[in-house]
Amino acid sequence: MTTTTLSTPTSSQTLPPRVASRAWRWARRQLFPSPLQALLSLATLILSGWFAYVALDWLVFSATFVGTSQADCTGDGACWLPITQRLGLFVYGFYPETQRWRVDIAFALAAGVFPLLYIKRIDRRWTLAYLVLLPFAMWWLLKGGPGLPDISSTRFAGILVTVFLGVVGMVFALPIGILLALGRRSKKPVIRVLSVLYIELIRSVPVITLLFMASLMIQLFLPSGWNLDILLRVLAVLVLFTAAYMAETVRGGLQGMPKGQYEAAAALGFSYWKAMGLIILPQVLRNTIPPLLTQFVGLFKETTLVMVVGVLDVVGIAMSTTSAPEWIGRENEVYLFLALFFFAICFALSRYARYLERQLEKSRQ
Amino acid sequence: MSKPTPVAADSTVVRIERLNKWYGDYHALKDISLTVSTGERIVVCGPSGSGKSTLIRCINQLEKHQRGTIEVLGETLDDNIKRLERIRRSVGMCFQHFNLFPHLTVLENCTLPQTANLRVPQAEAIERALTLLDKVQMRDHANKYPGQLSGGQQQRIAIARALCMRPRVMLFDEPTSALDPEMIAEVLEVMVDLAQEGMTMICVTHEMGFAKKVADRVVFMDGGEVIEQAPPARFFQSPESSRTRRFLDQILDHGVSA
Numbered sequence: 001m002t003t004t005t006l007s008t009p010t011s012s013q014t015l016p017p018r019v020a021s022r023a024w025r026w027a028r029r030q031l032f033p034s035p036l037q038a039l040l041s042l043a044t045l046i047l048s049g050w051f052a053y054v055a056l057d058w059l060v061f062s063a064t065f066v067g068t069s070q071a072d073c074t075g076d077g078a079c080w081l082p083i084t085q086r087l088g089l090f091v092y093g094f095y096p097e098t099q100r101w102r103v104d105i106a107f108a109l110a111a112g113v114f115p116l117l118y119i120k121r122i123d124r125r126w127t128l129a130y131l132v133l134l135p136f137a138m139w140w141l142l143k144g145g146p147g148l149p150d151i152s153s154t155r156f157a158g159i160l161v162t163v164f165l166g167v168v169g170m171v172f173a174l175p176i177g178i179l180l181a182l183g184r185r186s187k188k189p190v191i192r193v194l195s196v197l198y199i200e201l202i203r204s205v206p207v208i209t210l211l212f213m214a215s216l217m218i219q220l221f222l223p224s225g226w227n228l229d230i231l232l233r234v235l236a237v238l239v240l241f242t243a244a245y246m247a248e249t250v251r252g253g254l255q256g257m258p259k260g261q262y263e264a265a266a267a268l269g270f271s272y273w274k275a276m277g278l279i280i281l282p283q284v285l286r287n288t289i290p291p292l293l294t295q296f297v298g299l300f301k302e303t304t305l306v307m308v309v310g311v312l313d314v315v316g317i318a319m320s321t322t323s324a325p326e327w328i329g330r331e332n333e334v335y336l337f338l339a340l341f342f343f344a345i346c347f348a349l350s351r352y353a354r355y356l357e358r359q360l361e362k363s364r365q
Numbered sequence: 366m367s368k369p370t371p372v373a374a375d376s377t378v379v380r381i382e383r384l385n386k387w388y389g390d391y392h393a394l395k396d397i398s399l400t401v402s403t404g405e406r407i408v409v410c411g412p413s414g415s416g417k418s419t420l421i422r423c424i425n426q427l428e429k430h431q432r433g434t435i436e437v438l439g440e441t442l443d444d445n446i447k448r449l450e451r452i453r454r455s456v457g458m459c460f461q462h463f464n465l466f467p468h469l470t471v472l473e474n475c476t477l478p479q480t481a482n483l484r485v486p487q488a489e490a491i492e493r494a495l496t497l498l499d500k501v502q503m504r505d506h507a508n509k510y511p512g513q514l515s516g517g518q519q520q521r522i523a524i525a526r527a528l529c530m531r532p533r534v535m536l537f538d539e540p541t542s543a544l545d546p547e548m549i550a551e552v553l554e555v556m557v558d559l560a561q562e563g564m565t566m567i568c569v570t571h572e573m574g575f576a577k578k579v580a581d582r583v584v585f586m587d588g589g590e591v592i593e594q595a596p597p598a599r600f601f602q603s604p605e606s607s608r609t610r611r612f613l614d615q616i617l618d619h620g621v622s623a
Contacts, residue, residue: 263427264464268478268530269454271446278481283468 070326082327083337090317093157102148103160106141109134110167117352135168143229153231157312159341165235165303165313166345170296172239177246182276184251195247202244208305210237215309234306242299249291253284286360293353297346314341376403377436378534378565379424384433386419393419394430395589401534406566408576408597411586412612417569420586421536424567425456438533454482457527457535461543463519465511471498471522472507475529483530490529497525501555517548521555528559535559537568573616577601585609 032038062077065084073079083090092100113134116127142164144150156164183195202210214233222228257280265275285292304315312320318338322331379401386394394416401407409417422428423435426442426449435442437452465474475494479485485493498504501521511519520540527535537556541549553575560566560579570576576583576597583600585593585608593600593609604610 258462258464260460260462260464261466264458264460264466266427267425267453267456267458267460268526269450269482270478271450271482274481278477279466283466286468 070328070330073330078333078336079330080333080337082321082330082334086317086321086327089158089321090314091159093160093312093317094155095151095157095160096155099149099151102141106138106160107163109137109141110163113167114348114352118355131171135171138164138168153229156231158317159314161231161306161311161313161316162300162303164231165238165306166300168235169238169242169299169303173242173246173295173299174292176239176243178250178281180243180247181250181254184247185254199244199247202241203248207237207241207302208308210241211305211309213237230309230311234309234311238299238302238306241302242295245295245298246292249288249295250284253288254280256287257284289356289360290353293349293356297349300346300349301342314338377401378403378405378438379567380434380436381420381424382434382436384420384423384430384435386416386423386428386430386432393589394423397433397589397591399584399591399594401565401567403533403565404563406560406564406579406581407568407584408580408582409567409569409584409586410571410573410576410612410616411592415586416589417586418538421538421567421569424536425453425458427458450482454530455533457530457532459520459523459527459535459537459540461539463511463516463523463543465519465523465526467511470508470510471503471514474511474522475526478526479529494525494529497528498522500528500558501525515548516544517551520544520548520552524552524555524559534565534567537566537570539569539571541570541572571616573601573613585612587612 031041058077060077062075064073064075064077064079064081067073067081068085069081070079073081088097088100092103095103113131116122116130140146140148142151142156142160143153180195180199183191184199186192186195211234214237215230218228218233261279261283262275265279270279303313306313307316307319315338318334321327322334327334377400379399381397381399384394384397385392397416397420399407399420409421411417419428423430424437426435438455440448440452442449442452465471466477469477472491472494475498476487476490479490479493480487495504495507498507501524503518503522503525506514506518506522511522514522524535524540540556541552544552549572553572556566556568556575557579566579568575568580580597582594583597584591585600585604585606587608593604593606595604600609601613604613
């Protein structure tokens with residue numbers, strides 16, 4: 001719908017005289033069909049223009065971008081210094097400065113997923129291998145391991161935590177969700193009952209409760225002396241939580257598959273796993289892309305809840321900034337920055353979902 | 366897996382003995398016995414609800430039976446799923462609604478079952494797929510998706526896909542019932558060719574013209590029982606049972622036969 005309305009002004013560049021008049025006709029029909037409507041349109045235009053001016057003025061024109069401390073915030077507009085001055089903290093948290101290149105590489109690896117998903121010519125097996133290895137590569141880079149010095153996870157904070165939890169959560173949640181969905185439809189009673197129990201249990205407990213349990217209770221069940229990294233514990237909660245929801249989405253897709261597809265696969269001698277992996281799931285996943293990506297967006301935003309158990313994600317850093325004495329009174333700017341950060345990433349994800357949907361419509365024709 | 370399934374000494378492909386099946390309390394198949402030898406072409410007909418589809422679907426266990434034995438290519442069907450998968454690879458099946466895989470191209474529909482289940486190398490699978498697509502005159506459409514093709518074209522591809530597995534017997538479950546009249550002929554033509562090449566076939570169909578032309582034996586079912594089986598000449602000229610006669614009167618009167 002949006003594309004059709006937007007296409008009018010864009011095409012005006014190719015056919016100026018005709019289309020300009022068409023734009024005028026559109027404006028007359030849509031904005032000024034009657035005196036009252038014209039008045040309302042005009043009032044709305046003026047109001048939104050004024051609002052845009054005020055907002056831009058505060059955000060950009062009268063804002064302060066250069067300086068080092070609160071004392072430099074002399075303009076009438078926003079003061080972005082708490083962001084610019086603490087950008088390192090926002091992005092890398094308390095990560096040692098000499099090791100920040102590891103975070104940069106980890107971010108680059110995560111960003112590399114997008115071109116891989118867009119470019120069709122790349123063999124799907126490579127994409128899959130990349131996605132499977134990505135979480136481990138990121139953990140190795142960030143946390144350390146063979147060849148890299150170990151970094152305490154108390155130093156992990158900011159966007160680093162948000163991106164790590166988001167990306168790794170997404171990579172693990174979908175396969176587990178698929179297994180749960182298959183388990184729920186299994187003919188083996190034990191597997192089916194366990195899957196149903198798991199899905200229903202997780203779905204009826206708030207994620208925040210699960211996070212508290214992960215931070216406090218898991219320690220009780222581990223042998224003494226063992227200590228599972230808090231970051232991994234909250235990651236596990238996010239994955240298991242999202243997986244339960246994804247399982248229901250995938251189950252819906254499985255139920256929507258025509259019986260004939262299962263029968264044709266069986267008649268050709270496909271085993272259960274081959275039939276699922278090669279015939280059924282590729283179709284189901286295609287059909288459930290939009291709801292699955294919505295859940296990915298949800299997962300990404302839910303990473304902010306880890307704050308309640310003491311993991312400082314980007315929101316945690318924002319809160320520590322607003323309560324720091326030298327930046328007191330700059331909540332507006334800090335929270336606006338947060339909103340923009342999440343909007344940028346979630347909007348990109350939902351655009352990607354839209355793109356996939358369009359591809360799907362094309363292949364259905 | 367690549368080892369050929371041992372052929373029974375009497376070259377029996379399918380042996381069904383006292384087969385019984387219930388859906389809940391409904392007795393769908395009653396004491397059915399049927400033997401099919403190599404190269405035989407069987408047409409199963411009967412009114413709807415007579416159990417003919419159920420019978421043919423029991424042969425590759427898309428439906429499980431409760432009593433009686435089914436022997437396919439010398440092996441008895443039971444709960445052994447690995448054996449069943451192996452047998453299914455030698456038993457081709459065509460469905461009423463084609464059931465091609467919509468996310469794969471025509472060619473991939475024909476190659477994937479070979480590479481995944483028979484471990485045929487990709488190049489060899491493509492070659493075989495193209496040969497068979499050529500045979501059903503669909504080679505030009507090899508790179509299209511099933512959704513872009515007509516019902517008759519899809520059914521011919523489904524036949525080619527089944528043949529790619531080098532089946533020892535082909536099952537047809539009302540292959541022309543979902544087709545527009547003008548497409549029935551193109552599918553029947555492929556089936557007649559197949560029959561003339563000596564393929565063992567069991568066809569559930571209402572196409573009496575096809576039965577007269579190629580069947581070695583016509584099996585008439587009603588109410589879950591085999592009422593009569595005879596060579597087509599005798600079956601159509603002088604049916605023994607009054608139920609058969611009534612069925613033939615109805616179906617031939619309405620000019621369904623080709």
